[in-house]
Amino acid sequence: MERSVEEWRGRVLRCLPSVEEVLQREGPCLEGDVPRRELVEVVRHAVARAREEILQATSEELEKLPQERSQWMAKIREEVRKALRPSLRPLINATGVIVHTNLGRSLLPSRAIKAVEDVASRYSNLELDLESGKRGSRQSHLEGLLRRLTGAEAAAVVNNNAAAVLISLTALAKDREVIVSRGELVEIGGSFRMPDVMAQSGARLVEVGTTNKTYPRDYETAINERTALLLKVHTSNYRIMGFTREVALEELVDIGRKKGIPVMYDLGSGCLVELKHWFPDPEPTVQEALEKGADLITFSGDKLMGGPQAGLILGRKALVDVIRAHPLARAVRIDKMTLAALQATLELYWDPEQAIIHIPTLRMMVQSSSDLKSKAKRLAKEVKRRAPGLEVKIREDTSRVGGGALPLLRLPTWVVAVRPSGNGAHGLAKALRRADPPVVVRVAQQEVVMDVRTVQQDEIPLIGRALAACVEGDGR
Numbered sequence: 392m393e394r395s396v397e398e399w400r401g402r403v404l405r406c407l408p409s410v411e412e413v414l415q416r417e418g419p420c421l422e423g424d425v426p427r428r429e430l431v432e433v434v435r436h437a438v439a440r441a442r443e444e445i446l447q448a449t450s451e452e453l454e455k456l457p458q459e460r461s462q463w464m465a466k467i468r469e470e471v472r473k474a475l476r477p478s479l480r481p482l483i484n485a486t487g488v489i490v491h492t493n494l495g496r497s498l499l500p501s502r503a504i505k506a507v508e509d510v511a512s513r514y515s516n517l518e519l520d521l522e523s524g525k526r527g528s529r530q531s532h533l534e535g536l537l538r539r540l541t542g543a544e545a546a547a548v549v550n551n552n553a554a555a556v557l558i559s560l561t562a563l564a565k566d567r568e569v570i571v572s573r574g575e576l577v578e579i580g581g582s583f584r585m586p587d588v589m590a591q592s593g594a595r596l597v598e599v600g601t602t603n604k605t606y607p608r609d610y611e612t613a614i615n616e617r618t619a620l621l622l623k624v625h626t627s628n629y630r631i632m633g634f635t636r637e638v639a640l641e642e643l644v645d646i647g648r649k650k651g652i653p654v655m656y657d658l659g660s661g662c663l664v665e666l667k668h669w670f671p672d673p674e675p676t677v678q679e680a681l682e683k684g685a686d687l688i689t690f691s692g693d694k695l696m697g698g699p700q701a702g703l704i705l706g707r708k709a710l711v712d713v714i715r716a717h718p719l720a721r722a723v724r725i726d727k728m729t730l731a732a733l734q735a736t737l738e739l740y741w742d743p744e745q746a747i748i749h750i751p752t753l754r755m756m757v758q759s760s761s762d763l764k765s766k767a768k769r770l771a772k773e774v775k776r777r778a779p780g781l782e783v784k785i786r787e788d789t790s791r792v793g794g795g796a797l798p799l800l801r802l803p804t805w806v807v808a809v810r811p812s813g814n815g816a817h818g819l820a821k822a823l824r825r826a827d828p829p830v831v832v833r834v835a836q837q838e839v840v841m842d843v844r845t846v847q848q849d850e851i852p853l854i855g856r857a858l859a860a861c862v863e864g865d866g867r
């Protein structure tokens with residue numbers, strides 16, 4: 392018995408092609424843009440792994456391994472293909488969550504993409520004042536635009552909003568106290584907690600009120616000679632409902648003015664257009680927060696603003712100047728491609744109607760039900776054509792904005808639901824994630840649910856192809 396297993400193992404081993412054989416047969420179609428050295432290395436690794444697999448296999452496992460040279464060749468080819476693919480690559484978001492942090496948040500407007508390409512492929516006046524020929528500031532490119540657009544006195548941009556909060560607190564409140572409501576201390580996903588980020592600034596967070604109720608007097612009694620800032624945080628990803636009391640920005644501004652303490656407001660999402668027309672209870676806009684008297688506001692570039700990852704800091708010149716001059720500014724400074732994309736995205740906000748057409752994040756939010764329905768119909772038809780065995784239907788459902796924006800809002804949408812047999816909905820969802828390009832879907836009640844809100848028209852055939860391939864791989 393023992394002997395026959397070893398003989399069998401030997402037979403399987405003899406089927407395994409050598410590195411040279413793989414390179415000779417598959418090399419020409421795999422090579423493409425891949426450097427020869429990388430290809431050889433990857434093939435060597437794949438063959439070595441296969442050999443190890445055979446050597447370690449029990450007799451049961453041996454049975455499941457390829458028994459012919461051509462099968463091994465195909466298996467190794469697939470492994471090599473996978474290994475040669477870049478790790479970070481585009482995928483299809485069929486979850487309907489528009490600002491999905493795990494999927495890269497906002498898609499850039501095409502003008503912003505063009506701006507990135509321009510500034511990346513040529514030298515630029517990033518830090519050169521073209522008038523004087525002297526050294527300039529990269530911050531100068533956006534400051535005027537942001538001031539005119541929002542009415543802020545001054546502006547600075549950094550790598551992301553967490554950095555904006557960190558540098559603001561460090562520059563303005565290190566070794567002093569910052570008063571914040573207990574109900575506003577948020578965890579922002581990936582288990583990052585804003586209070587932990589804030590603590591890194593060296594400012595002492597003084598929490599006031601309770602989870603559900605904070606009153607103006609809670610701030611007032613906490614104020615003392617060590618108080619540097621009153622901080623308000625937009626509770627972006629949740630709402631406390633029911634028996635609650637939140638101190639409104641106007642009330643906090645009143646207290647700040649009376650006591651001579653600046654009010655900082657971390658807006659999180661940072662919307663630049665009025666969405667009242669589309670949604671009840673929208674996010675506070677940036678302009679609104681400034682009008683109501685916030686002395687400093689911070690928000691993300693890639694949430695509702697729909698631009699690149701960035702942190703925007705707007706407010707009183709005296710405060711922004713201190714932030715800009717802080718040594719941390721160098722550590723969190725924004726790069727030229729982000730600046731270019733931000734500039735192009737912000738320009739679109741001069742005309743809110745244009746912004747909604749050209750900024751994908753906003754466009755996806757305001758898609759009409761009839762557009763969504765016809766997109767769902769197209770996708771369902773494509774799936775039925777490619778994978779006739781599948782049970783496919785379309786129905787109404789809801790999508791979420793994501794990115795911690797508008798947490799309670801459920802946007803009415805249309806979805807394509809597929810009920811698979813075989814490995815079930817989770818199995819199919821997993822197979823779709825492994826497709827090329829990967830497709831990320833929702834799973835609900837044994838169905839794979841594809842929300843077309845975040846699916847682009849040209850992705851529909853790709854989803855059909857991926858589903859067909861997955862279902863075939865399922866043994867049908």
Ligand SMILES: *Cc1c(COP(=O)(O)O)cnc(C)c1O
Nearest residue numbers: 551552553625627659660691795
């Ligand atoms: C998202 C968020 C942040 C962090 O912003 P990033 O751009 O992810 O760094 C900070 N504060 C609030 C309230 C947020 O919603």
